[in-house]
Amino acid sequence: MILNNNIQENYLFVKDQIASAARKAGRDPDDITLVVVTKGQPLSIAEEAIIAGALHLGENYAEEGSRKILSVPQDSSVKWHMIGHIQSRKARLVCEHFNHVDTLDRIKLAQRLDRFAGEFDRHLPVLLECNVSGEASKFGFQADEPDRWSDLLPEIEEIIKLQNLEIRGLMTMAPITTEQDQARPFFERLRQLSGFLAGEFPEVHWGELSMGMSADFEAAIQEGATIVRIGTAILGPRVAAGNI
Ligand SMILES: *Cc1c(COP(=O)(O)O)cnc(C)c1O
Numbered sequence: 001m002i003l004n005n006n007i008q009e010n011y012l013f014v015k016d017q018i019a020s021a022a023r024k025a026g027r028d029p030d031d032i033t034l035v036v037v038t039k040g041q042p043l044s045i046a047e048e049a050i051i052a053g054a055l056h057l058g059e060n061y062a063e064e065g066s067r068k069i070l071s072v073p074q075d076s077s078v079k080w081h082m083i084g085h086i087q088s089r090k091a092r093l094v095c096e097h098f099n100h101v102d103t104l105d106r107i108k109l110a111q112r113l114d115r116f117a118g119e120f121d122r123h124l125p126v127l128l129e130c131n132v133s134g135e136a137s138k139f140g141f142q143a144d145e146p147d148r149w150s151d152l153l154p155e156i157e158e159i160i161k162l163q164n165l166e167i168r169g170l171m172t173m174a175p176i177t178t179e180q181d182q183a184r185p186f187f188e189r190l191r192q193l194s195g196f197l198a199g200e201f202p203e204v205h206w207g208e209l210s211m212g213m214s215a216d217f218e219a220a221i222q223e224g225a226t227i228v229r230i231g232t233a234i235l236g237p238r239v240a241a242g243n244i
Pocket of ligand 1: 037039060083084173212213214215229230231232233
């Protein structure tokens with residue numbers, strides 16, 4: 001296999017940036033998980049990311065991700081995260097191949113994932129995707145108005161009851177901006193929502209906050225991200241915009 005040194009270098013560089021952002025915020029760099037986003041990249045690039053040291057990979061499309069998951073060596077200890085919107089009819093495929101679902105955005109999907117996880121006799125860690133910006137283009141539980149967070153409680157209570165899913169925290173995407181500081185209020189809002197839910201459902205582990213991408217991960221870390229999802233800053237431009 002031909003090694004692209006850039007990916008190795010970029011990976012180490014981004015790991016360094018994560019560590020210094022964590023230290024700047026008075027946090028332990030080990031408390032932040034890097035998910036390398038391989039969507040739109042060929043299998044060879046995903047393999048290079050693994051060789052560079054990536055332990056968590058993220059994919060947005062059920063088929064594209066499943067193909068890559070089946071193609072990497074089976075003894076690889078990499079964990080695969082579903083980070084894209086999941087159509088209900090893809091729930092089974094996602095459940096069969098992915099280790100984590102970080103974009104659980106509705107009760108109906110939760111029920112389907114729970115059913116298939118049961119059929120595959122597995123336990124699925126999930127994050128609840130929340131739309132904290134209110135942008136119509138975004139998926140997720142509607143959470144832009146803190147005054148209305150209590151409206152979310154009945155559905156979340158139903159999800160908590162599902163036996164084969166385990167909630168681990170929340171996930172969000174900030175609006176696309178060029179200034180990291182403009183993304184901060186949205187990351188802060190997700191952290192506050194997590195505190196609110198921890199008060200309502202103390203039996204659930206709300207510890208994970210998946211927020212921050214190539215353009216805004218440092219701001220996200222300052223606001224408490226425990227998982228950052230980074231694609232282009234490590235792997236370069238995607239070869240395809242959609243499912244490859
Ligand atoms: C594509 C994507 C990313 C990575 O974006 P980059 O800008 O390439 O770092 C992170 N999270 C989600 C949900 C994505 O769809």
